[in-house]
Amino acid sequence: MEIAERAQALALKIRKHKADIQTEEATKNAFVMPFISTVLGYDVFNPAEVIPEFTADVGTKKGEKIDYAIVHDGQVQVLVEAKKINDPLRIEHASQLFRYFAVTNARIAILTNGETYQFYTDLDAPNRMDAKPFLVLDFSDIDDTLLPELAKLSKESFNLDSVINAAEELKYIGQIKRILATQFKxxxxxxxxxxxxxxxxxxxxxxxxxxxxxxxxxxxxxxxxxxxxxxxxxxLGGPDSFVSVSTGAADLPEQDVPTENSPAALSETRPRDSNGDVVTTEEELEGYRIVRAIVCGEVPAARIVARDTKTYFGVLLDDNNRKPIARLWFNRAKKYLGVFDENKVETRVPIETVEEIYQHADQLRKTVARYNSAASSEAKSAEAAEPNFADSSLNPR
Structure with missing residues (x-):
């Protein structure tokens, strides 16, 4: 499972349960520990990898504790301080991080409320934690461009030097993007x-x-x-690889894939722009990203292709209309997720939110696995059908 899929799974958990979390301890158990274990890949129950309630006396400050210290190659590399979910993150509330940062080998400090994670290092002065984060990861709206940098802190791909080298650029780009987002809003x-x-x-x-x-x-x-x-x-391959989202190209033929539900019951017209063209919505793109994250454990993400039409947003394997993975029937009174069985018969499942796509992850993975299995069988059959010229019966003397 790639880091994008792991992050999306935690994001769904946070959305579902954040309203039930009332304390800092509950926040750590429900969200912060899964972030360390599931997303970053460290064993939170192995003190050689994660030290809870980490203590390092600093000057006159004795017995202060940091919530977690992440260890890699026998050295403390990352410090984590957690606050209660929904509490605003202010650097003045992280005095322990400042003090511990100066007396440990850690070059990365994380301040989090379980949903937003602020990453700090020492760009401004050596061994002194910066006042501003170089990276902010918000699980309520994950920025996919940050996930490769996050992966560099994971157990499987730990590369501290690369993170530090990219930190200054990330810091200023992140701040500029947040300013632009505010101005656009x-x-x-x-x-x-x-x-x-x-x-x-x-x-x-x-x-x-x-x-x-x-x-x-x-x-x-x-x-x-x-x-x-x-x-x-x-x-996703240019305008020739799928039905254009801006030119109003013709829909893909519905008869290519049979459907179990009555089309008449779901025949609402999709919204179009003033020229009658197909409009791709952010909600459809989010749904596509979720489907891609779910199935990229079965095939490379590059093989997952989108095709938007006037009636639905399709997700295909290998840009092949006969290999449908899912259809997103959004922008209507009721949302539906179209999933496919072994006969490529579509069943439209009603959903309330895009995140509910995760509830059908197993079926989406099975669909892709079937296509892979069928392709493998076809390849073996073709190989078996080729004449074997090493056989004496086909290679007369």
Whole structure:
């Protein structure tokens, strides 16, 4: 199981149970320990790998404890301090991390409330923990671009030097991305003024500000949607490899794969843009990423391909319409996940949230495994059918 799938599994657990968690200790047991064990791969019950309640006396401070110390190659490498779920993470609440960071070999410190994980190192001054994190991982909205860096801290792929070398770039890129996200969500006056000044030649009065604020918001949303659609097309093989999400290409033929449910009962029209084109939503992309994370244990992620149509969002193996893995029937009054049996008959399962796709992980994996098994059998049959010219009956003297 790759780190993306492990992280998504923990994210689902956090969403399902965070409302039930009331204390710091419960947060550690429910979320922080699974992060250390499931995501990073360390044995939380082996003191040679994870030391709970780690103690290292610092000056006049005696008996203070850090929640966890992660050990690699016999040395303490990562310190973890946990707070209660939903508590805001403030660096002033992590005084132990500062003190312990200076007296141990650890180069990485993690401050977490079980859902958000802030990673610190010593970029600004040697052996002194920075005041700002170089990486922030939020399990309520996982940034997939950060997972390769997280993998470098895992037991199986530990590479501290690589993490430290990338930390400064990650720190500033992360801060800039969070600023941009804030501006896209709630544009500040300075941001509105900056953009308006590029297209409007008059004075920036309050009336102009009121006029441009909703325009900036609308333009930002449209820009992000266009970027998502373009990245989907490029990442999954270009416009020729699947039905375009922006050109309104024709739907794939429904008769290629039989369906168990009545099409008439699920015939709501998908939303389109003003030109009648197919619109790929962020919810569909999230569903696709979940399906890909689930089945990438069976096949390389590059073989999992998306095709958006006017009626559903399809996920295929090898960009082959006769190897459907799942169909996402979203953007209608009721969401459905289409799954397939051994005869490629589709069953549409009602779901309330995208995360419920994880509940059907076994069936999705079995579907991909069947395709792999069938391909392997076909290859063996073809090999057996080839003439063996080493056989004397086929190689007369």
């Amino acid at each position: 709630t544009p500040e006056d300075e941001w509105v003024k900056f953009l308006a000044g590029r297209v409007y030649e008059g004075s920036f009065t309050q009336r102009v500000r009121d006029q441009f604020a909703p325009l900036v918001d609308k333009a930002a949303r449209q820009f992000l949607n266009e970027q998502v659609n373009d990245r989907l097309k490029n990442a």
